[in-house]
Ligand code: SF4
C-alpha cells in the first residue's frame with residue numbers, strides 16, 4: 001500500500017518537473033492485446049491561450065505547428081511514465097497522442113481515460129473538457145499493470161455545456177448536433193462532415209487535419 005502511494009506521488013513529481021500538472025489515474029478496460037494492463041495514467045497538457053485565441057474563422061499555421069509540437073511532447077512524457085513504471089517491474093504501453101483534432105480512433109480513447117480519471121467531461125463538441133482548461137488541451141494515456149488505485153478520484157460533476165450552444169453555432173460544417181454527451185454519445189457530432197470540411201477548407205493550413213473553431217469559442221476553462 002505504502003509502495004503504491006509512493007509510486008503515485010513519485011509519478012506526479014516526475015511529471016511536474018516537466019510542466020505537466022494535470023495527471024489522473026483510472027481503472028480501464030484495455031484492448032484485447034493488452035488485457036493485463038487495466039490501469040491508466042492520463043495526462044492533460046494545456047495548449048497556449050495566445051495561439052488558440054488567434055483561431056477566429058479558420059485554423060492558423062501557428063496552431064497547426066503548436067498542436068503537433070504539443071503532441072510530440074506528450075508522446076515523450078508518456079514514454080517517461082512508461083520507463084518509470086518498467087524500471088519498477090511493471091508493463092506498460094503508451095497510447096499514441098492524438099494526431100487529428102477530434103482523434104476519434106486509436107488504440108484506446110484518451111478521452112475515456114481522462115474522464116475516468118476525474119479530470120473533466122465530454123462536451124457537446126465531442127472534445128474532452130478539462131475541469132481546469134476546458135477543451136484547450138491535448139491528451140496522452142499510458143496503460144499499465146501497476147496498481148494505481150491510490151491515485152483514483154471521483155468523476156467530475158461539472159456541466160459546462162448546461163446553458164451553452166456556442167460550438168454548435170460556430171461549426172462551419174454544421175457537424176455538431178447540440179445534444180449533450182449523455183443524450184447521445186454516438187451522434188453528438190457528424191464525424192464525416194467535420195473531417196470532410198477540414199480536408200476541403202483547410203488543406204493549405206495544417207494539411208486538412210485541424211480546425212479548432214469548436215475549441216476556441218468554448219467558454220469552458222477560459223481565463
Ligand atoms: S462551447 Fe459550450 S456547448 Fe460547446 S462544448 Fe463548450 S461549453 Fe459545451
Ligand code: SF4
Nearest residue numbers: 171173194211213214
Ligand atoms: S468542423 Fe471544426 S468546428 Fe466543426 S466539429 Fe469539426 S473541428 Fe469542430
